[in-house]
Amino acid sequence: MQTVIGDAQLEFLEDLRSYLDDLDPDLVEATRRENIEDPMQPREHGRRFLRRLAADGRLGVSWPTEHGGQGRSELEHWLFAEELYSRRLPNGLLTLNVVGPTLALMGDEAQRAEYLPQILAGDIVFAIGYSEPDAGSDLAALRTRAVRSGDEYIVNGQKMWTTGGSVATHYWLAARTGAPEDRHRGISVFIVPMDAPGITVTPIITQGGERTTAVFLDDVRIPVSQRIGGENEGWAAVVCALNFERMFFHNEPRWELRQLADWAAAADLLEGDTAAAHSLQETIGEHAVDVEICRLFALRGASMLTEGVVPMAEASANKIWWGELRQRICDTGLDHIGVTGTIAHGSPHAPAHGHLEHGLQSSPVWRFGGGTNEIQLDIIAEQRLGMPR
Ligand SMILES: Cc1cc2nc3c(=O)[nH]c(=O)nc-3n(C[C@H](O)[C@H](O)[C@H](O)COP(=O)(O)OP(=O)(O)OC[C@H]3O[C@@H](n4cnc5c(N)ncnc54)[C@H](O)[C@@H]3O)c2cc1C
Structure with missing residues (x-):
């Protein structure tokens, strides 16, 4: 496998750099300051900045054109994210680089049509809910439970270390739909609005000031249509998203x-x-x-x-x-x-x-x-x- 940055990629990068150089300096500076303070949570200026990029058609570098993306390579997407990162500007971290691509690969048509355009417009921000008080490295031990009831699941449990939980609009949530002994074969992944009734978010400030959250779910109702893939088949989406995350x-x-x-x-x-x-x-x-x-x-x-x-x-x-x-x-x-x-x-x-x-x-x-x-x-x-x- 070759790692090649060719003329097309260099041209792309040059164009991106001159676009960023010409952006409203007040917006860039305010965003940069906010992002240095807390890079994991795009807040007021970060959201404004991403919306501006969205309006100028700069997001979704590697996403297919039918989903509103630019149809370029993953390499160019990575260069885009790196350029923003090196300027200390938000690059859409978990939403654009992790949930979006996983959804494009593993979501159904309706889910892709619902969420991908909103991500590309900079309108929604995801937080990721895998870890729990007793499930971190051993994620297959997670206990947050989603019980099917007609066309919905009813979810109860607690998540830990949900980064960006207090600013996100949506939650990429892993919950147990099978028996605990089924381990990773009994987990499903769902998308839930963060303002769904029954969700409570509390802040956790870690060493060095990095902010994250704990999320409590009490009888949260999620339509079946918001499950990614089959019931108990969420592990593949978790693994795929984690690998995207570690790349970024x-x-x-x-x-x-x-x-x-x-x-x-x-x-x-x-x-x-x-x-x-x-x-x-x-x-x-x-x-x-x-x-x-x-x-x-x-x-x-x-x-x-x-x-x-x-x-x-x-x-x-x-x-x-x-x-x-x-x-x-x-x-x-x-x-x-x-x-x-x-x-x-x-x-x-x-x-x-x-x-x-x-x-x-x-x-x-x-x-x-x-x-x-x-x-x-x-x-x-x-x-x-x-x-x-
Ligand atoms: C700043 C921050 C942001 C985070 N953001 C998110 C997020 O957005 N969403 C989310 O779901 N989670 C998030 N996490 C959680 C993170 O994924 C977990 O902290 C991590 O998976 C470890 O789990 P744990 O904290 O329960 O530690 P444990 O799993 O209890 O591990 C404790 C120690 O034991 C070691 N250990 C455990 N098992 C083994 C093993 N089999 N072999 C060798 N060593 C082992 C670990 O390496 C570690 O040193 C975040 C964590 C931090 C600190």
Whole structure:
């Protein structure tokens, strides 16, 4: 399998960059600030920004034209998401990059017709409800129960770590429709409006300030038409969506590295023929190589998607490398900044605008988000190396 960015992709990227450069600077700046503060939840400006892109026909890069997309390759979709990410602008994270493509593959005609245009218009935002208090890595243990009653399911249970739960309009929900011992063969996936009666969302603030939520479901009624695929056959949609999600852990380490390099240059740490300056330059150079490796992992996955293969081990490798590298880069920064490095982001006195402090604080959290790194290692061992489960 080749990873090729050819003339068509470069042209696409150039056009996208000049479009973004020409966008209303007030909208871009407000969105950027909001997004740096909390990249996982497009709020007021993020929603406005995505709607603007939608109105200009910029969303749905790889989606089929019959669903209102641009009909381009997954590689171009990935480049689009990366470009926005690198500018610290929202790229439609879970909605456009995870739920949308999974729905396009696994939803029925009516579901595609109902939701895909709304996603492409920037009108709806999804949160994802898999994890529960006693079901995280072992997701097949989930207990939120959906019981069929005529043309509806009645759902009861609790979800944990639903990121974006307080701003989402819709929920991509995994619930048990079979017996607990059926494990992953007894799970169905549904789409539910977040304002459906019986849904309560409470905030959870994690280390580093990343926001997520707990969601309680009490007698929530979901029409059968909102089930994705057959009853008890939701696991395939969960796995597919998770692999899309791990592919879109993005090249954030490039941003952290920029912060580190800019801070070191401003602090004159790279100047002069000293052992310390050489050593820091070398470390920054090593991180830069690792940032490129991170991008290659992701590009490889994007190329596979272009060829119709959902990346498994590749998505896991991308996710691990991304998270660990981000932590290493921030670590280097704070080691060199010293004690003032602990001044929290948000303070005007925080060195490197607090980005490295924030990155280091939130890094351990992201070893969990999207599935823990230990579980990703298992997936790589099984899928890539053919080792037994
Ligand atoms: C910031 C953030 C955002 C999140 N967003 C969402 C979201 O939007 N939607 C959603 O559904 N979930 C979300 N999650 C939940 C995330 O997917 C889970 O945290 C993750 O799957 C781990 O589950 P757990 O927290 O229950 O930990 P556990 O599964 O209890 O794991 C605890 C520790 O044990 C290790 N462990 C467990 N099983 C094994 C094993 N078999 N082999 C080796 N080690 C193992 C884990 O690696 C981990 O270190 C989010 C989590 C975070 C932190």
